Amino acid sequence: MKKRFVLAAAMAATAALALTACQQGSASGGGDNDNDGGGESGGGEEVVTLEFQSLSDQPLAMEAVQGIVDSWNADNPDIQVELVQAGWDGIYDKLITQFNGGTAPDIIHYEAGSIAPFAVDGYLADLTDLINPDFASDVSEGIWESVTVNDQIIAYPTTLQSYMVFANTDLLEAAGVEVPTGATMTWDELREIAQATTTDGQYGLGWGLSSPTATFMSLGLGFDGGYFEGSGSDVTIDVGEGELAVPEAIHQMAYEDLSLDPVSLTQSGSEVLPSWYAGETALTVQGSFRVASIGTDAPEGFNWTVLPPLEGSVSADQAANPQTYSVNIDSEHVEESAQFLDFFTSTENLAALAYADALVPASASARDALAEQTADENGWAAVLASGDSLVAPPFLTVDAYTQWKDTVATPAFQRFLADEIDSAQLQADLTDGWEQVNR
């Protein structure tokens, strides 16, 4: 009797464990949660707690986010926001695990280009009707487009970056180059300055392009190089003159003019900075957010400036890939989350956030406020000016974009930048690769 019982118990335990294991795979369903949510908020008196996962990991930005959350919590005793600090490193893996395991927070910080796949997969709430109309009209159409997936706005866009040319003014002066002052700067001007500042054994320009795709996708817009036509899985690729203009210009500077350090093309942006600080290169192209760190990291007596935004043959457009704050579709409190995000993106808060991260705020009012605040700080004027020409790039709505970027575009661009293939081969690789990926 006893033995039989032990056996039965052991079998039952095994079966139970096995069932739990099986169930985990499908535990992300939202039906039950929705019912719970209805019951709770119906009570009225209940305190709602929102989990807010923030990625801002720079000390100043962390402080700014904490400040905004604290003042919201003080004003809204019914809706308490609990700040969960995460970082940008490995966040994609973290989010995909959280969503699939059903443990994603209510409010999710990320960026437009990378959050889009989660929206396509159905994990994000539609915020179209929840966004404050004032904020909606304060943000440009192009930026809204970048956070729209299947006709649904899936995130609050907050801050953006652009690619800017940073120059060591002492070296420019030594080479007899005048700092350009126009509203924009053409690629030819960049080429001339790079050539003029190239001396024996020293390159004029250092450009960290180890992950070149994002940069080319963004700056290509200035030449009308959008790469993709269509959306979802019904997409065609077109790699033509406009698309190839930026890679070719860089290739030319590196291998014909010999004014661009080819080693820097295999490094990341931050790995290139030390040689710029050391005065080994006069120019470097970096994300605009470097304005803040250069201000503090540059050696004593280092004179620098930000050159006007680069303009292609068509416009000075760059890709808008704003940082985003989205709401989990399985959250019990989607509306409350949107209320908090309305507060989070108010002019004053957005300006504070953008200042802390040295990024361009998405709303025009916050941009004006920030321009006033930073009137006498180096580099900010050019950075904020670039904010006017940020538009949604076509790739944001392309399903297989990430796959194409990782397995096709990045290797092909790297090969082209290493002078292993010519531009005809690059064009063929990018196009054929797309056919392979988008099957």
Add this chain to the structure above:
Amino acid sequence: MSATVVSRPGVSSRAQRREAIALVVPAMAPIIVFSVIPLMAGVYLGFTDATLRRNDVADFIGLDNFVRLMGDRFFWESFRIGLVWAVACSVLTLLCAMGLALLLNTDLRLKSLTRVLALIPWAMPPVVVAIMWRMIYSPTAGPLNAALEAVGLPAVNWLGDFSTALPAVIVVAVWSGMPQTTVLLLAGMQQVPTEQLEAAAVDGANAARRFWHVTLPALRPVVLASTALDFIWSFNSFGLVYVMTEGGPGGRTMLPMLFTYLEAFKNRNIGYASAMGDVLVIAVLLVLSVYLIQQFRKGKAER
């Protein structure tokens, strides 16, 4: 009731068997739940169109994934790189570890200290190893290039150059995989009977011949096991290369596991990625069985 039952012999042995099952089940349960079921689920996923979408329903689609995989030239290219990598890693690891083990087996002064030092790479997590070597290989600030330039040689962009990237990561893999194999070989060497070595020495065999005819045959089982394990581990390795190059430059270090990771978690096609995993397991089994059968035959023939 049970007292009367025990007296009959047939029933008693059955009761014994039941007892045995009851004792084994608690030990088996975790293995089944945490290893066997996930493994079977993973194999099965390869036959479905599972994705990481919200509330995804995976449909059985037979061999479609495998048919699609046949025409995926990116996958086969990474498969080729994976084979080069795994063979190079296991062979070089064996050679270097053999040398190191021979050295450590001799009567050096500070023997215990050098043996501990040789183990250090083993004690470091792969990510730390990768970050450290990325610094060493750095084209602008790395000590390796500084040393090259100091003796008048041109600097090399180790991880960024197309021809040096794969060899450079293989060197790191060998460096970090060596201690394990060294320890195995060292243990094996200490099992070699000293009488045989002495007898060979008396017969006039020099060190090289003693190694070739006495030590090496005695080490065969250890060599076999450690190379086979090294091959499996290298073929499936991920962390080291992911941190050092992320498969770049230009896909030259895109190992099959990196490729599968991209498919599973970046493209969210769990089904297709599982099919890749299935193919990789079969490939490793095939290569290993060919190697092992060959080695066993050779061993028999020599006996």
